Amino acid sequence: MNNKTALAKTKMLKPQTKKSFTTYIMVTVVFVIMMILSSTGNVSSQIDGLLVPLCVYSILAVSLNLTVGILGELSLGQAGFMCVGAYASALFSIATKETILVEWVRFPLAILVGGIFAAIFGILIGIPVLRLNGDYLAIVTLAFGEIIKNVFAALYVGIDSKGLHIALNQADMNLEADGTEIIRGALGVKGVPNDSSFVVGFILLLITLIISYNYINSRTGRAVKAIRDNSIATESVGLNITKYKLITFALTAFLAGIAGALYSHNYSTLQASKFDYNLSILILVFVVLGGIGNIRGSVIAAIILTLIPELLRSINSYRMLIYSIVLIVMMILTSNEKARTFIVTNFGKLKGMVLKIFKRKDTAEKEVK
Amino acid sequence: MGFLNNLINGISLGSIYAVIALGYTLVYGIAKMLNFAHGDVIMVGGYVIFYSMTSFSINPYLSVLIAVIVCTVLGIVIEKIAYKPLRQATSLSVLITAIGVSYFLQNSALLLFGEKPVNFTSVVNVPSISLFDGQVVITGEAIVAIVVSILIVIGLSLFINKTKSGRAMLAVSEDKDAAQLMGININRTISLTFAIGSGLAAIAGALLCSAYPTLQNTTGAMPGIKAFVAAVFGGIGSVPGAMIGGILIGVIEILGRAYISPQLSDAIVFAVLILVLIIKPTGILGKKVREKV
Numbered sequence: 001m002n003n004k005t006a007l008a009k010t011k012m013l014k015p016q017t018k019k020s021f022t023t024y025i026m027v028t029v030v031f032v033i034m035m036i037l038s039s040t041g042n043v044s045s046q047i048d049g050l051l052v053p054l055c056v057y058s059i060l061a062v063s064l065n066l067t068v069g070i071l072g073e074l075s076l077g078q079a080g081f082m083c084v085g086a087y088a089s090a091l092f093s094i095a096t097k098e099t100i101l102v103e104w105v106r107f108p109l110a111i112l113v114g115g116i117f118a119a120i121f122g123i124l125i126g127i128p129v130l131r132l133n134g135d136y137l138a139i140v141t142l143a144f145g146e147i148i149k150n151v152f153a154a155l156y157v158g159i160d161s162k163g164l165h166i167a168l169n170q171a172d173m174n175l176e177a178d179g180t181e182i183i184r185g186a187l188g189v190k191g192v193p194n195d196s197s198f199v200v201g202f203i204l205l206l207i208t209l210i211i212s213y214n215y216i217n218s219r220t221g222r223a224v225k226a227i228r229d230n231s232i233a234t235e236s237v238g239l240n241i242t243k244y245k246l247i248t249f250a251l252t253a254f255l256a257g258i259a260g261a262l263y264s265h266n267y268s269t270l271q272a273s274k275f276d277y278n279l280s281i282l283i284l285v286f287v288v289l290g291g292i293g294n295i296r297g298s299v300i301a302a303i304i305l306t307l308i309p310e311l312l313r314s315i316n317s318y319r320m321l322i323y324s325i326v327l328i329v330m331m332i333l334t335s336n337e338k339a340r341t342f343i344v345t346n347f348g349k350l351k352g353m354v355l356k357i358f359k360r361k362d363t364a365e366k367e368v369k
Numbered sequence: 370m371g372f373l374n375n376l377i378n379g380i381s382l383g384s385i386y387a388v389i390a391l392g393y394t395l396v397y398g399i400a401k402m403l404n405f406a407h408g409d410v411i412m413v414g415g416y417v418i419f420y421s422m423t424s425f426s427i428n429p430y431l432s433v434l435i436a437v438i439v440c441t442v443l444g445i446v447i448e449k450i451a452y453k454p455l456r457q458a459t460s461l462s463v464l465i466t467a468i469g470v471s472y473f474l475q476n477s478a479l480l481l482f483g484e485k486p487v488n489f490t491s492v493v494n495v496p497s498i499s500l501f502d503g504q505v506v507i508t509g510e511a512i513v514a515i516v517v518s519i520l521i522v523i524g525l526s527l528f529i530n531k532t533k534s535g536r537a538m539l540a541v542s543e544d545k546d547a548a549q550l551m552g553i554n555i556n557r558t559i560s561l562t563f564a565i566g567s568g569l570a571a572i573a574g575a576l577l578c579s580a581y582p583t584l585q586n587t588t589g590a591m592p593g594i595k596a597f598v599a600a601v602f603g604g605i606g607s608v609p610g611a612m613i614g615g616i617l618i619g620v621i622e623i624l625g626r627a628y629i630s631p632q633l634s635d636a637i638v639f640a641v642l643i644l645v646l647i648i649k650p651t652g653i654l655g656k657k658v659r660e661k662v
Contacts, residue, residue, distance in 0.1 A: 074464055128647045134460045135403040139597060140646060143639035154632035168630050186632075277590075281468060288465055320476040327469025328451055335458035 020213035023296040024206065030303075031202045038198075046310060052266045054306055055201025056259045059208045061286035061298035063255030068284070069293030070216055071248045072228030074138040076280045077125070078256055080145030081118045083275035085257025086264035087152060089114030090192045091182060093265065097193065107195040111204070111261040118257020119250045121148070126249040130242055145280055152272035157183040188271035189264075196266040204262055205299070208255050212295050215251065224248050285323045288330050373505050375627045376620060381511030381580065383619020384518035388573040389596035390603065390611035391525060392566030398542040398606035399562045402460070405467035406447060408593015409474035410567050414440045414574030415584045416482055419489055429492035436571040444567025445560050453556070471590070478586035486585035489578040510580045517576065521569065522612045529608065534561060542606060591635070595622070598642040604655025613653055 013021075034051065037043045060078060067075045089110040100106040129140045158165045158181045169185070183189055215221045223244045226234040235241050264270045286305060290297030309319040333339050389411060396404045417436040421427045427435070451470050455463050495509030529535035540548040541558045549555050570589075577592060578584050595618055603614025621641055626634035645652060 068461070072459075072461060074461055076468075128643060132646060132650065135397075135464055136601070136646060136650070138464055139403065139594075139601075140643055142594070143598075143642050147636040147639050150633055150636040154630060168633075281472060284465065284468070292461075317480065320472065321480065324469045324472035324476060328466050328473065331458070331462045331466040331469065332451070332454045335462040336454040337457060339454065 016213070016217045019296070020209070020217075023209055023213070023299070026296070027202070027205060027209065027299065031198075034198070047307075050306060050310060051198040052196050052201045052262065054303055055198070055205045056263045056266075057283070057286065057302040057306055058205050058299045059259040059262070060256055060283045061290065061302040062205075062208050062212050062295055063252045063259070064283050065287045065290070065293065065295060065298045066212060066215065066248055066255075067252045068287050069291075069295075070221065070224050070228065071245060073134075073245075074284075075141040075249075075252065076138050076277070076284070077141035077143075077145035077148075078252075078283050079275040079277070079279040080141075080148035081122060081253040081256035082260035082263065082279070083145075083148050083152060083272060084121045084253075085114035085118040085260025086270055086275070087183070087189065087260075087272075088117035088257070089261035090189050090264040090270050093193050093195070094182065094189070094191060103193075103195055106193075107200065107265065110195070110265070111258055114261030114264075115254045115257040118260065119254035122250040122253025123246060125253075126246045130245040130249060142277065142280070145275075145277065149272050149275050152183070152188075152275075153186045155183050156181070156185050186271065186273065188269060190269050192264055192268055192270055194265060194268060196262050201262055204258055208258070209295065209299070211251070211255070216295070220244060220247060282323065285326055289326050292334075371627075375623050377505070377507055377511060379620030379623035380616055381508075381514045381619070382623060383599075383616035384514040385573055385576045385580065385615075386592065386596045386599045386619050387518045387612045387615025388521055388569055388576065389592060390600040390615045391521065391608065392569050392573075393597050393600040394603075394605055394607065394611045395538070395562050395566050397600065399538055400448075400452070400559050402452065402463045403467060403597070404452075404563075404566070405464070405593075406470040406474055407566065407570060408589040408591075408596070409471050409478075410440050410443060410570040410589065411574040411577060411593065412478060412584070412586060412589035413443060413474060414571030415489065415578040415588060416478065417571070418492060418575055418578070419487055419584055422490060422492075429490075429494075433492055433572065433575045436574065437568045440571035440574075441564045441568040444563040444570075447567075448560055448563040453559075471593075475586050475590065482586065484585070486583040489582040489584045491579040491582065492575050493579050508580075510576070514576045514580065517572065518612065518615070521572070522608060525565075526608050534558070538562060595635075595638055598638055600652075601642060602645050602652055604652030607652070607654040610652060610654035 034043070038048055038051070060082065064075065064078050067073055092113040093106060093110045096106055096109075100109070125141070125144050129137055129144070132140060154168055156165075156167045156169060160180070216225075223234070223239050224247075226237075226239070227241055227244055231241055260275075286302040287298050289305065290299070290301030305323070309316050315322070333343060389407065392407050392410075393404065396402065396407070414436040417439045418429075418432045421432040421435050422429060447470055451466050452463065455466055491510060493509050493513045495513055497506055497508045498512070499506050529538060537548070537553045537558050538561070540551065540553055541555060545555060548558075573592075573596075574589070578588070596615065599614035599618040600611050601614070602617060603610030603612070618638055618641065622634050622638050625637035629637065
């Protein structure tokens with residue numbers, strides 16, 4: 001009786017609600033298991049060091065999936081937005097180190113600052129970029145990512161009694177004797193407080209997931225999906241394409257900025273060279289392997305692809321090669337008509353066989369009863 | 370005189386970009402895809418020349434020929450394995466595949482040839498020219514790059530406009546389905562395009578590594594992207610456009626490095642791309658294509 005009402009209740013839930021809650025529960029279960037394991041000392045220091053990066057990568061993958069999967073445009077500038085978030089939050093934390101002493105007030109503010117700055121960059125970049133589409137959009141986001149990285153790597157910022165000094169090399173800064181250098185060009189930022197932890201990472205990942213799922217199923221999200229499937233038809237219905245594209249782009253940038261803040265507060269030094277094109281591609285690999293448009297898949301792929309090479313040191317040197325093969329094979333399997341029919345028919349058979357076996361078990365059990 | 374030297378360096382680098390950009394422009398015009406792996410074919414060409422010169426001590430010019438053959442075959446193989454199954458797929462899938470191929474070439478090279486850059490010996494033995502009592506020096510590499518790129522552009526224009534296969538390429542770029550109805554073999558034409566583009570990439574590899582003699586697995590990536598910028602700047606799909614765009618990008622890069630900031634020269638080139646796409650997305654010599662329902 002009880003079972004039946006529960007069943008009826010789950011049937012009443014919308015499929016997308018069910019999907020999102022499964023994901024939340026999945027992530028929470030993994031988090032609790034990892035917390036228990038690490039608090040009882042069952043986790044090697046190697047894995048322990050990976051916990052925060054895992055959250056960072058998952059957030060990045062989910063946020064990129066909003067642009068690639070929901071909007072249907074390829075953005076190769078994810079690392080650039082992350083870089084903006086990382087720098088902005090790191091500078092905020094350093095600047096307020098003395099004024100805001102409580103870590104749990106300062107760090108959320110820093111994260112918010114990182115996200116907002118990244119979102120501003122996303123909008124600024126999005127306005128010219130989103131007039132384009134397809135290959136051009138991809139190459140321009142790549143270009144913006146590289147510009148952001150190069151500018152941060154060439155930037156020197158210092159502060160002294162006269163105020164802020166910004167220059168393109170160390171000598172031009174003209175700092176007073178009491179001044180401190182904040183950004184030192186390619187050497188980056190030093191002395192970022194180590195505020196990140198697995199708990200914070202988990203909370204941010206959960207927030208990211210909640211935002212993403214609600215966004216996809218909202219009115220705006222449906223409009224964005226309509227643009228993906230046929231932009232001309234969407235425009236003719238009277239929807240403002242640029243607006244919806246821009247919102248998605250800004251949201252992707254905001255979440256990438258949050259990931260950047262989490263990343264920068266996990267290490268005490270921060271260098272712009274870390275946020276290169278390869279990082280953007282790595283995130284893209286997560287999205288592609290997890291399934292374009294599949295939020296849960298992105299998280300799973302990010303976790304698996306980060307853990308496996310670390311656990312199996314022997315394949316570590318082949319890691320990048322495997323990633324590239326993943327990209328090619330996944331695309332051919334999902335986009336080629338022949339390959340797709342082959343998979344559907346054969347996996348269909350396999351699924352049928354598995355179901356038959358289970359059914360037999362069921363009937364056998366019933367007979368016993 | 371410093372300015373003149375920089376200008377000459379810019380034109381010579383730009384000529385190399387032009388040769389790379391031709392490969393992009395041809396493939397984009399005909400297969401309607403951005404071949405991200407094009408830059409990495411340059412790197413493969415460079416390594417082929419390097420090893421045939423050092424390990425087998427083959428004559429430099431013969432080595433370049435071997436590299437052209439290897440890269441041509443490589444281009445055709447890449448097209449057959451990775452791009453052909455995706456003819457009907459969305460541009461997003463094709464682009465991701467192309468990025469995958471680019472990454473595959475880079476990391477295969479990393480595993481095969483190691484991380485350490487090798488010192489490339491120039492394949493050019495043309496003496497350099499000194500002007501104004503040695504104040505302006507034009508290196509042999511620069512002369513060869515400029516002359517070779519001009520010859521390639523002229524040759525390619527003649528090939529496209531005068532030969533039967535060349536006109537088939539034009540027809541396919543205009544309208545694939547109509548071309549097929551006229552009896553043009555689409556697959557063969559696309560293969561031919563990739564073959565020509567990759568062969569040119571090998572020549573570009575020889576020129577690039579002779580002028581900038583460090584060779585490693587990522588050597589081709591940045592010049593490849595910049596050459597794409599050049600192709601867009603000149604108007605994608607246009608052969609003379611690639612030449613003009615290439616030289617402009619080369620000059621902008623070298624002048625930016627000399628007069629603005631050495632670290633920001635890449636950023637300046639990308640800023641040019643963004644400006645071009647905002648102001649005139651079809652580039653200098655490109656045609657405007659209207660989107661139809």
